Amino acid sequence: MAELAIPIVKKKLNGYVGFHNLPNQVHRKSVKKGFQFTIMVAGESGLGKSTLINTLFNTALYPSKENVELTNETPKTIDIQTISTDIEENGVQLKLTVIDTPGFGDFVNNEDCWRPILSNIEARFDAYLEQENRVNRKRIVDSRVHACLYFIAPTGHSLKPLDLEFMRRLTHRVNLIPVIAKSDILTEDEIRGFKQRILEDLHLNKIQIFQPPSYGNDDPETVQENKEIMARIPFAVVGSDREVESNGKKVRGRKYPWGVIEVDNEEHCDFVKLRQMLIRTHMEELKDYTNEVLYENYRSQKLAAAAGGAGGAGGELPGDSLLANPLSKFEEEKLAHDAKMAKMEAEMKAVFQQKVAEKENKLKVSEEELYARHREMKEALEKQRLELENKKARLEGRPGTPEKIKKNKGLFK
Numbered sequence: 001m002a003e004l005a006i007p008i009v010k011k012k013l014n015g016y017v018g019f020h021n022l023p024n025q026v027h028r029k030s031v032k033k034g035f036q037f038t039i040m041v042a043g044e045s046g047l048g049k050s051t052l053i054n055t056l057f058n059t060a061l062y063p064s065k066e067n068v069e070l071t072n073e074t075p076k077t078i079d080i081q082t083i084s085t086d087i088e089e090n091g092v093q094l095k096l097t098v099i100d101t102p103g104f105g106d107f108v109n110n111e112d113c114w115r116p117i118l119s120n121i122e123a124r125f126d127a128y129l130e131q132e133n134r135v136n137r138k139r140i141v142d143s144r145v146h147a148c149l150y151f152i153a154p155t156g157h158s159l160k161p162l163d164l165e166f167m168r169r170l171t172h173r174v175n176l177i178p179v180i181a182k183s184d185i186l187t188e189d190e191i192r193g194f195k196q197r198i199l200e201d202l203h204l205n206k207i208q209i210f211q212p213p214s215y216g217n218d219d220p221e222t223v224q225e226n227k228e229i230m231a232r233i234p235f236a237v238v239g240s241d242r243e244v245e246s247n248g249k250k251v252r253g254r255k256y257p258w259g260v261i262e263v264d265n266e267e268h269c270d271f272v273k274l275r276q277m278l279i280r281t282h283m284e285e286l287k288d289y290t291n292e293v294l295y296e297n298y299r300s301q302k303l304a305a306a307a308g309g310a311g312g313a314g315g316e317l318p319g320d321s322l323l324a325n326p327l328s329k330f331e332e333e334k335l336a337h338d339a340k341m342a343k344m345e346a347e348m349k350a351v352f353q354q355k356v357a358e359k360e361n362k363l364k365v366s367e368e369e370l371y372a373r374h375r376e377m378k379e380a381l382e383k384q385r386l387e388l389e390n391k392k393a394r395l396e397g398r399p400g401t402p403e404k405i406k407k408n409k410g411l412f413k
């Protein structure tokens with residue numbers, strides 16, 4: 001059915017209405033609620049991932065590893081580690097979650113290194129989807145990954161097969177932000193050439209990385225800011241959570257015999273531009289893209305697969321065994337849940353029966369005790385009565401009744 005076009009007529013207001021204040025309302029509400037951001041870091045070990053996260057958020061999220069002894073032990077699996085923290089700046093709260101992937105690229109055979117990382121990202125989409133499908137959707141917890149910083153080793157050549165495979169597999173699932181790690185060991189010319197080759201490799205392999213979008217109604221300043229950020233991608237970064245002295249000032253940086261590399265100096269590296277994009281200007285954009293494009297694609301592919309094995313999407317998917325039918329998964333979960341409930345019921349029944357038997361036993365014992373006490377009291381009273389009767393007879397000068405005396409005596413035996 002064709003949609004009816006509703007004509008939009010522009011009207012001038014005759015006086016104050018007040019809806020120009022709507023952005024302030026949204027602002028107040030958001031500040032009150034606080035913000036939440038989940039970032040993943042991936043790349044070979046020792047490329048400065050933890051240091052960069054500490055430098056980015058200006059907090060010691062990761063303990064310093066400067067003095068940690070290195071071992072030659074090869075890890076058996078890729079470990080996915082999550083650190084969450086609440087940080088505050090000028091009254092604005094940010095719940096920051098960092099997902100680290102130690103072990104990546106450290107094996108003799110790194111062919112499937114991307115797999116556990118992709119599974120983790122998709123499991124987070126699944127958790128969100130499951131919450132959306134619940135009857136009560138009031139408190140949806142969003143643990144989806146909003147950005148993945150991929151650390152490229154500063155070889156100065158081009159991307160390695162491992163880098164390409166990782167980014168090719170993840171490009172449809174997460175906002176990829178490639179960074180050239182430890183760029184202080186490369187010269188300016190080397191960095192320029194390296195960046196060029198990386199961009200060519202990404203293009204050739206159809207790997208889409210996050211690009212700060214520009215909108216038609218953006219002011220010239222924003223457009224310029226975006227251009228400057230774009231020009232620096234992939235960001236050549238230097239991390240340091242320590243202060244060193246440079247020209248009599250304390251700065252965050254790395255000190256070398258030939259001088260100091262300042263982390264926060266745009267002429268020395270791209271750290272400032274990366275931080276600007278990630279935190280100051282495009283954090284909401286990264287979250288929106290995750291929600292509206294990456295998650296939506298995943299969700300519709302999953303639902304399409306469930307509705308009849310729409311293989312079309314399968315070929316383009318990053319993982320090979322992605323589309324497990326959600327309905328059969330749901331049924332499996334239901335069966336498991338039913339079995340669990342039946343087991344719990346049987347256990348509760350057994351406990352209840354045991355408690356009833358114990359109570360009955362206790363009641364029986366106390367009933368017997370009561371009965372014995374009653375008998376004792378009755379006998380004592382009878383004895384007292386006979387004594388009194390004998391006493392009374394003696395006082396009246398007549399002997400007590402023989403059977404009574406006998407009875408009385410019998411009681412004294």
Ligand code: GTP
Pocket residue numbers: 044045046047048049050051052065066102103181182183184185237238239240254
């Ligand atoms: P894993 O946890 O093993 O994966 O290591 P990582 O990638 O988190 O690296 P980490 O931040 O622990 O840094 C490893 C070493 O590199 C430390 O000694 C850091 O001081 C040093 N380092 C970190 N960033 C830089 C940098 O930008 N340039 C140079 N030259 N060294 C750096």
